[in-house]
Amino acid sequence: MTQKNFSDTKHWLRTARTISEALPFMRRYAGKTFVVKYGGHAMVDEELAAIFASDIVLMKQVGVNPIVVHGGGPQIGRMLERLSVKSEFVDGLRITDSKTVEVVEMVLSGTINKSIVSAINAAGGRAVGLSGKDGHLIQAQKLRRTTKDPESNIEKVLDLGFVGEPSLIDPSILTSLQDSGLIPVIAPIGIGPNGETYNINADTVAGAIASAAGASRLLMLTDVIGVLDKAGELLPDLNISQVEALQADGTISGGMIPKLETCVKAVENGVEASVILDGRLPHSMLLEIFTGGGIGTLIHR
Ligand SMILES: Nc1ncnc2c1ncn2[C@@H]1O[C@H](COP(=O)(O)OP(=O)(O)O)[C@@H](O)[C@H]1O
């Protein structure tokens, strides 16, 4: 055997070992539902989007039932800017007036949803795009948010406009799609009791869907390696009381607040574990699910 052949063989042996090591994980997760939240900040470029799509197809191929819930905060922001509509956030939530909610629905249910569906289909899967309006998937109500004045300690109600929260999830459409070999891709839009459209934080929707669908895992793909401590170091593992402490001491802010709230709620509602992981890292989902070397931050009971 020549030197080159030998090193080629060593390389392929390593690959074969990696595939073989994935077998127990594939067995463990076969037939289980995984909800994957694909955040707007993780949608970095087309190459990464294609890798994300082929990883979703691989999951389906080995017997896991993936459900994709996507965001699109930065993309909505860019469209609002083009249309000269001002936008502000409170605790990671976009204040949404009637003009804004039209743009939110257009970007989420239109552009982003269809591009993810197309990418999954191009990777050999069969994806179907829907929003909470389809098949009674997400009934929503206006989100009631309060804040405490730090000086007087008086609680006041914040009006975030058409920002909603799920009031009832009917997962039956998801089961029908999964039973037909289809991969649901969900835009975080809900419908209110009077037919009004609600803009819901995509993390919140992912958590609610994970609970209603009896998912085993909630994977949150974002633009950081996981939850970081005050020194900027990765926290690989958090239980519920540790998350509460991070909230109380201000270690987390912005979009990480609803993200962790969702992860905790999901595990309280029966999801085995939630994971916050880096969507900018190619194949991060595969590393997390099918190898022994978990990445990101695991949130558990
Ligand atoms: N302690 C923390 N650890 C990691 N990220 C944090 C922390 N506190 C705040 N963040 C912010 O949360 C962001 C992720 O939330 P968000 O912007 O809503 O992402 P996505 O669009 O993917 O949902 C990070 O980019 C980071 O700026």
Ligand SMILES: CC(=O)N[C@@H](CCC(=O)OP(=O)(O)O)C(=O)O
């Ligand atoms: C109420 C609210 O804030 N809704 C979000 C919905 C999209 C989202 O959550 O996108 P990411 O996951 O990319 O942040 C918004 O308008 O930006």
